[in-house]
Amino acid sequence: MTDLERLQETIVACAKCPRLVAHREEVALKRRPMYSNWEYWGKPLPAFGDPHARLLIVGLAPAAHGGNRTGRMFTGDRSADWLFGALYRFGFASSPDSKHREDGLILHDTLITAALRCAPPANKPSKEERAECLPYLIRELELMSQVRVVVALGKIAFDAFLTTLPPRGLTLASPRPKFGHRVSYALDGGVTLIGSYHPSQQNTQTGRLTVPMFDSVFETARELLG
Numbered sequence: 001m002t003d004l005e006r007l008q009e010t011i012v013a014c015a016k017c018p019r020l021v022a023h024r025e026e027v028a029l030k031r032r033p034m035y036s037n038w039e040y041w042g043k044p045l046p047a048f049g050d051p052h053a054r055l056l057i058v059g060l061a062p063a064a065h066g067g068n069r070t071g072r073m074f075t076g077d078r079s080a081d082w083l084f085g086a087l088y089r090f091g092f093a094s095s096p097d098s099k100h101r102e103d104g105l106i107l108h109d110t111l112i113t114a115a116l117r118c119a120p121p122a123n124k125p126s127k128e129e130r131a132e133c134l135p136y137l138i139r140e141l142e143l144m145s146q147v148r149v150v151v152a153l154g155k156i157a158f159d160a161f162l163t164t165l166p167p168r169g170l171t172l173a174s175p176r177p178k179f180g181h182r183v184s185y186a187l188d189g190g191v192t193l194i195g196s197y198h199p200s201q202q203n204t205q206t207g208r209l210t211v212p213m214f215d216s217v218f219e220t221a222r223e224l225l226g
Contacts, residue, residue, distance in 0.1 A: 002051065003143050004047075004144070007136070007140065007143065008046035008047060011044050011047075011117050011136050012043050012044055012045075013044075014044045014117065016133075017118065017128075019121070019126075019129070020119070020120060020129060021118070023064075024043065024064075024068050024118050025042050027040065027064045027068055028040035028069075029042075031069075032065055035065060035069060038069055041069060041070060041071030042068060045067050045073055045114065045117050045118075046117075047113040048075075048107070049110050050108065050109055050111055051111065053107070053110045053147065054109050054146055054147060054148045054149065055092060055109055055147070055151070055225060056111055056141075056144065056147045056149070057151045058137070058151070058157040058158075058160065058161050059113070059153045059154070059198070060123070060125075060154050060156050060198060061115065061119060061120050062119045063119060063123075066080065068118075070100045070101055071100075071101045072098070072100070072101040073112040075098040076098070076100065078204070079198070079200055079201075081096075082204060082211075082214060083112075083199055084096050086211075086214050086217075086218045087218065090218040091222070092107060092109065092218065092222075093105065093108065094106040094107075115130060115156055115157050115160035116129060116130060123200075130156070130160065134164070138167050147191060148190065148191060148192065148224070149192050150191055150192070150194065151196055151217055151218070152196065153197075153199065154179075154196075155179040158177075158179040158193070159179070162176065162177060165188065165189070171188040177193065180195050181209070181213065182195065182213070194221060197209040197213070197214075199214060
């Protein structure tokens, strides 16, 4: 077993945040009627994808009836349709569909992780909960020195990635990079950080994020990776 695999086992067993533990387990018991035949995952989510990836995607947190149900990052909800559709179009995924963790989907040169590993109530983690989860992201990045492009889905993910720089001995630029859609920054350590609006229904159904806008992020990532 590799160090990265051991880290993911540690993440899955994590119970640091009582509020998140209670919420993820309650959701797993009080299933939505449409998912009544599902055995919910109901635990923290490990990263998913290629352990040797050069592209790292950082999300906010698992969805209560998405990742918290299926046991895989960005799987089983509308956000998954947007993300994996884009990844497929640019050659980063074997399929545009991500339904459950045993569906055979493969990511190419890509790994998906998150700032928070448990589904938070109302999708709003506290500052303390984000701080508790940050060491997992720091350690993943320490173990994945080959990462060259990071796509941060939303401001919380963007800021979480920036916060990992000093603990890894890297310089955080001043002024601090600011989140925006398709803004990119060349950072210390040879990584380019690209911001993207999160493909949540709050953004996609209001037109704040469109398919061409989202595709442009992964087109940039593909160009940077060659």
